[in-house]
Amino acid sequence: MNLSVYIGYRALRANYKTSLVLVASVTMTVAVILVMSSLLFGFRNEFIGKTVNSTAHVRITSEELDKYAQPALLFSDSDAGITEIQHIKPTQQYNKIRNSYLIMKELEITPGVIAISPTLATNVLIKYGSIIYPASVYGMLPDSEDKMTDLYSKAIAGRVQDLKTQDKGIVVGKIIAAKLGLELGNLVKLVVRDGSSFDFRVVAIVETGISSQDDSKLWVILKDAQILANQYNQITDIGVKLADYESAETYAESFAKKFGYKTESWQIANSNILSLLVIIFANIYFVLGGLLLAAAFGIYNVFSMSVIYRRRDLAIMQALGLTNGQISWGFFYQGITVGIIGGILGLLLGQLLIEYFSTLTFSQTGDNLLNARGFVMLKAWWLYVTCFFTGILLAVISASLPAYRAGTVDPVEVIREG
Amino acid sequence: MYLHVAWRQILFRRRQSLASIFSVALGVGLFIMMSSMQQGFEDDFTERVIAVTPHVQITAERLRPFPDMGKEQYDLTKVLHVQAFDKIEIINGATYLQNQLSTMEGVVAVGANYTGQGLISYGNREIAAIIHGIDPEKENQLNGFYGKLKFGGRNALYMTSNAIVIGSGVAKTFKSSVGDTLTVVTDIGYHELYRVVDIYQSGITAYDNKTVFVLLKNSKALFGVDGPNEINLKLKDPYQAEKVAAAVADMTGLNVKNWIAENANIRAELGRRKWINQFIVGTIFIVAAFGIANIMTMNVMNKRRDIAIMQAFGIGAGSIGKIYLLQGFILGLIGAFFGVIIGFGLNIGLENIPVSFNAQLTREGFPVAWSSRIFLEGYFMGLVISVAASFFPARKAAAILPAEVIRRG
Numbered sequence: 001m002n003l004s005v006y007i008g009y010r011a012l013r014a015n016y017k018t019s020l021v022l023v024a025s026v027t028m029t030v031a032v033i034l035v036m037s038s039l040l041f042g043f044r045n046e047f048i049g050k051t052v053n054s055t056a057h058v059r060i061t062s063e064e065l066d067k068y069a070q071p072a073l074l075f076s077d078s079d080a081g082i083t084e085i086q087h088i089k090p091t092q093q094y095n096k097i098r099n100s101y102l103i104m105k106e107l108e109i110t111p112g113v114i115a116i117s118p119t120l121a122t123n124v125l126i127k128y129g130s131i132i133y134p135a136s137v138y139g140m141l142p143d144s145e146d147k148m149t150d151l152y153s154k155a156i157a158g159r160v161q162d163l164k165t166q167d168k169g170i171v172v173g174k175i176i177a178a179k180l181g182l183e184l185g186n187l188v189k190l191v192v193r194d195g196s197s198f199d200f201r202v203v204a205i206v207e208t209g210i211s212s213q214d215d216s217k218l219w220v221i222l223k224d225a226q227i228l229a230n231q232y233n234q235i236t237d238i239g240v241k242l243a244d245y246e247s248a249e250t251y252a253e254s255f256a257k258k259f260g261y262k263t264e265s266w267q268i269a270n271s272n273i274l275s276l277l278v279i280i281f282a283n284i285y286f287v288l289g290g291l292l293l294a295a296a297f298g299i300y301n302v303f304s305m306s307v308i309y310r311r312r313d314l315a316i317m318q319a320l321g322l323t324n325g326q327i328s329w330g331f332f333y334q335g336i337t338v339g340i341i342g343g344i345l346g347l348l349l350g351q352l353l354i355e356y357f358s359t360l361t362f363s364q365t366g367d368n369l370l371n372a373r374g375f376v377m378l379k380a381w382w383l384y385v386t387c388f389f390t391g392i393l394l395a396v397i398s399a400s401l402p403a404y405r406a407g408t409v410d411p412v413e414v415i416r417e418g
Numbered sequence: 419m420y421l422h423v424a425w426r427q428i429l430f431r432r433r434q435s436l437a438s439i440f441s442v443a444l445g446v447g448l449f450i451m452m453s454s455m456q457q458g459f460e461d462d463f464t465e466r467v468i469a470v471t472p473h474v475q476i477t478a479e480r481l482r483p484f485p486d487m488g489k490e491q492y493d494l495t496k497v498l499h500v501q502a503f504d505k506i507e508i509i510n511g512a513t514y515l516q517n518q519l520s521t522m523e524g525v526v527a528v529g530a531n532y533t534g535q536g537l538i539s540y541g542n543r544e545i546a547a548i549i550h551g552i553d554p555e556k557e558n559q560l561n562g563f564y565g566k567l568k569f570g571g572r573n574a575l576y577m578t579s580n581a582i583v584i585g586s587g588v589a590k591t592f593k594s595s596v597g598d599t600l601t602v603v604t605d606i607g608y609h610e611l612y613r614v615v616d617i618y619q620s621g622i623t624a625y626d627n628k629t630v631f632v633l634l635k636n637s638k639a640l641f642g643v644d645g646p647n648e649i650n651l652k653l654k655d656p657y658q659a660e661k662v663a664a665a666v667a668d669m670t671g672l673n674v675k676n677w678i679a680e681n682a683n684i685r686a687e688l689g690r691r692k693w694i695n696q697f698i699v700g701t702i703f704i705v706a707a708f709g710i711a712n713i714m715t716m717n718v719m720n721k722r723r724d725i726a727i728m729q730a731f732g733i734g735a736g737s738i739g740k741i742y743l744l745q746g747f748i749l750g751l752i753g754a755f756f757g758v759i760i761g762f763g764l765n766i767g768l769e770n771i772p773v774s775f776n777a778q779l780t781r782e783g784f785p786v787a788w789s790s791r792i793f794l795e796g797y798f799m800g801l802v803i804s805v806a807a808s809f810f811p812a813r814k815a816a817a818i819l820p821a822e823v824i825r826r827g
Contacts (some may be wrong), residue, residue, distance in 0.1 A: 012737065015716075015719075017711050017715065018715060018716060021708050021711060021712050022708075022712070025705045025707060025708045025709070028701055028704060028705055029701070029705060032697070032698060034699045036698060038696075039694070085542065093542060094542045095542050112658025119442070123537060123544045123545060123546045124537070124546065125535050125536070125537060125546060125604075125605050127605050129508055132534065132605050133535065134537075134546025134548070134628065135546065135549065136546070148712050168532055189605070190602075190606070191537065191605040191607075192537070192623040193537045193539050193544050193601075193603055193604045194603065194609070195604075195607040195608065196607065197605065197607070283455075285697075286447050287451075287452060287698050287699070287702075289700055290444050290445075290447075290448040290702055291698065291702045291705060292439075292443060293444055294441040294702050294705045294706045294709070295705045295709075297438075297440055297441045297444075297709055298435045298437075298705060298710075298712060299709075300436045300437065300704070301434050301438065301709055301712065301713050302709075302712045302713065302716065302819070304434065305431070305434055305713060305716045305717075305720075306716065308431075309716065309720045327561070351526050354725060399764040
């Protein structure tokens with residue numbers, strides 16, 4: 001065995017109680033960081049996963065980019081005295097995507113695009129008995145929509161495919177269905193913006209897992225939505241699914257430039273929630289940083305104390321011919337050993353806690369983002385590896401200054417002073 | 419004398435003492451920060467919810483949407499083609515009820531509304547909104563309606579015949595402002611133009627995005643009803659809502675809601691966050707305690723001879739233990755003091771971080787609750803942790819046998 005390793009090992013064993021407490025600090029630190037990271041990333045991944053899996057990665061909207069340029073401003077420079085135009089009344093003509101057929105053809109051959117789904121969205125009131133609820137209706141082609149968002153597999157009752165055969169069929173989000181007390185086969189009334197109403201029969205109830213969607217979305221076939229919105233043969237949105245959802249922003253920009261319509265990536269559509277997540281992450285990791293610092297101080301303290309109390313031993317070792325480096329490495333190995341053992345135990349303890357957290361269920365599905373019934377924990381290898389090395393780094397860095405100092409003990413001085 | 423010895427020992431190993439003090443301070447500071455923020459979020463939430471939600475609300479809504487008579491009374495297995503009961507519900511005798519309720523103990527204000535759903539469109543944009551038909555004066559008594567109006571027109575709703583106040587989110591979607599004319603459609607097919615007279619901002623994003631107000635008499639035309647479907651109560655103490663709601667339900671036999679139960683899910687979520695924070699901060703305290711215990715144990719081990727000599731001089735084992743406990747106490751006292759200062763600084767920092775929480779609330783910066791209780795709690799936690807950490811070293815020091823130490827050298 002290497003001499004330095006041997007020295008380190010002996011030193012650890014001699015003060016085994018202290019060593020145990022050191023290991024325990026590393027263990028707890030690693031375990032808590034692991035559990036919190038698993039919780040945070042689990043939530044984030046679940047949210048992003050469900051979002052990209054149930055909405056379009058890029059949505060091309062019917063809002064023309066240069067629509068709101070006012071002629072009065074276009075044809076007068078600012079010297080002319082027109083500084084502001086108030087009460088601009090939007091046109092009564094409903095927004096639509098012009099030339100949608102060619103845009104879709106173009107999208108289909110764009111590399112990186114997996115699926116496209118033309119939709120027409122309109123707001124309605126859904127009424128069942130005396131209960132009325134606001135909702136947005138998505139008119140779509142079931143097969144295209146399924147290719148894009150996997151809609152068929154999300155039915156918790158009935159079959160979404162039945163939209164194609166049922167005359168005036170409708171698919172309802174889970175939370176709306178619960179609020180209205182809807183069951184399969186019920187006849188609901190949809191009230192549209194000109195005050196007229198239409199009857200639809202519930203063919204399926206769908207759960208996407210994203211609260212805001214389950215709470216507001218209704219799906220009908222495109223033709224029915226066009227009747228509801230009084231926009232025959234028109235669409236208002238084209239949803240695009242990409243092979244790589246991370247690059248949605250660049251695609252959104254290029255589509256906007258190419259087609260002249262405002263586009264929206266899923267990141268922008270959920271920017272509120274994504275920025276909230278960043279805040280939560282920053283907050284928790286700040287406190288975890290405090291934990292690391294406290295643990296580092298504890299470990300540093302112990303090592304530097306033992307260097308001070310063992311000055312004489314160290315001087316003797318040097319007198320016996322050990323080099324400064326060998327002595328320093330001895331302390332260094334102590335740090336590494338504490339880090340490795342603490343890291344492994346920390347992973348084990350963390351895993352136990354993760355398992356425990358996963359079994360917890362909430363009586364209230366309170367989350368206004370995900371309607372999950374428990375904590376979603378991430379169990380990814382990189383998480384364990386990172387936490388393990390965090391533990392080792394923690395111990396090694398805290399031990400390095402005392403280790404360096406151990407090597408610089410001057411034997412002559414110690415022996416002279418006694 | 420104990421104090422003197424303890425103090426000397428602390429000063430003797432200055433750097434180690436400083437590090438111990440620092441870990442206690444860190445724990446206390448972070449505890450104070452996390453607790454203040456947590457409390458801040460909770461207070462902020464409660465304040466805003468109380469501001470837009472009536473404390474207790476009697477609704478005309480049925481208790482259960484459609485009781486399945488067939489299944490319950492006749493032991494049938496399946497009922498086909500249930501026809502939904504389609505009748506607009508109102509509260510009968512609302513005026514009498516209001517008079518009765520206003521005399522109840524703890525009730526500050528009473529008001530009757532009609533709340534329904536409608537589609538509001540402006541040009542080619544439309545929003546499915548919640549339409550509150552209100553009596554502005556009573557609404558103001560209930561939840562400070564006038565204070566949330568942007569342009570502060572107290573009588574604005576009375577100024578024109580079809581006046582509407584829209585939420586700030588609605589105004590943003592429409593890109594419309596005061597003076598614009600919107601179309602309101604309801605499920606009975608009613609279709610009428612309304613003029614925007616003011617913009618309402620409660621600060622709760624979800625609420626401001628889909629709420630509009632009209633006069634109660636307008637809602638009668640909009641929904642074809644001749645009475646309110648809600649009676650709202652404001653209580654002197656909002657936390658009595660559950661009790662009052664039960665009493666009102668007893669008295670009237672109607673469906674009564676209270677804000678505590680209605681927001682139970684969000685409160686549960688807040689509780690979970692609190693629990694997670696305490697979990698992390700608790701670990702910091704434990705790790706800090708480990709650090710202190712370690713240092714003091716090493717001190718004891720290395721001062722075996724000094725301790726033996728002290729004992730030989732006639733200082734009892736109990737006194738030796740007390741010296742070490744006192745050391746922990748002093749470290750805790752100083753550490754917790756600095757912790758309070760750190761917590762103070764962190765709180766100020768948090769308040770000034772420019773972040774926005776528009777997903778839920780319209781606000782800038784973290785809400786921070788400045789509560790002396792939290793600071794005291796943090797201080798005592800730090801103190802207790804360091805004293806507890808010095809317990810084992812103290813016992814060890816007291817157990818040293820002078821004869822043995824002296825014999826072995």
